[in-house]
Amino acid sequence: MFTYSVAATAGYLTFGSHVTSDILESYDAKDTVVMIGMAALGAKMYTTYPIVLFCGRTAIDDLYTQVRGIPPEDAVKNEPCRRIVIALVWFSCSLTLALLIPNIGVVIEFVGSLAAVFIFIFPGLCLLKVTLKKDPGLFYFKNKFFIVWSVFFLAIGTCIFFLVLTQALIKQISGNDVAGKPNFCQQ
Numbered sequence: 001m002f003t004y005s006v007a008a009t010a011g012y013l014t015f016g017s018h019v020t021s022d023i024l025e026s027y028d029a030k031d032t033v034v035m036i037g038m039a040a041l042g043a044k045m046y047t048t049y050p051i052v053l054f055c056g057r058t059a060i061d062d063l064y065t066q067v068r069g070i071p072p073e074d075a076v077k078n079e080p081c082r083r084i085v086i087a088l089v090w091f092s093c094s095l096t097l098a099l100l101i102p103n104i105g106v107v108i109e110f111v112g113s114l115a116a117v118f119i120f121i122f123p124g125l126c127l128l129k130v131t132l133k134k135d136p137g138l139f140y141f142k143n144k145f146f147i148v149w150s151v152f153f154l155a156i157g158t159c160i161f162f163l164v165l166t167q168a169l170i171k172q173i174s175g176n177d178v179a180g181k182p183n184f185c186q187q
Contacts, residue, residue: 001119020105049094057086109168113161120157124150 011023020026024041027034061082065075101107128150135143 001123004115004119025105053087053090056090057083060086106172109171110165113165113168116157116160116164120153120160124153124157127153 011019011026015026024034024038029035061079064082127146131143131146131150138144138147
């Protein structure tokens with residue numbers, strides 16, 4: 001949360017309301033530091049995709065076996081076929097979206113709303129769960145504070161999620177920035 005908050009604050013302090021959805025686009029691409037940042041971001045995406053695919057494939061496979069009521073013995077026996085099919089469909093969908101969506105900024109705007117989930121909501125839920133598991137009766141003041149802190153994280157995260165998602169929807173539907181400035185990237 002701290003790292004994201006500092007980066008976002010620095011971006012808004014530097015560029016004001018003219019900051020782009022991808023903050024690297026706001027900087028001069030010929031600058032060496034920006035090039036290193038772009039290369040690091042590319043490396044991060046390249047190495048993150050297999051991890052996300054693994055988690056997504058496992059979740060889809062588990063959901064499929066539960067919904068279909070497949071017994072565990074059959075689920076293990078047919079798992080390689082399901083794994084290959086899910087991975088191929090996932091990759092095909094990723095590739096199709098990458099080819100059809102003309103600007104990564106559109107994706108970043110919508111996926112950016114999920115950042116609030118990862119930065120605030122998940123940590124808030126984890127803190128809430130751990131605190132309630134450790135002290136279900138909330139006898140200690142420290143644990144009461146942790147509950148309040150986790151509820152604060154959940155509230156802030158939910159507000160940010162819906163605010164960013166709503167702004168992205170309005171911008172895409174209207175073709176303008178939320179502030180009313182025209183979107184020069186669209187034709």
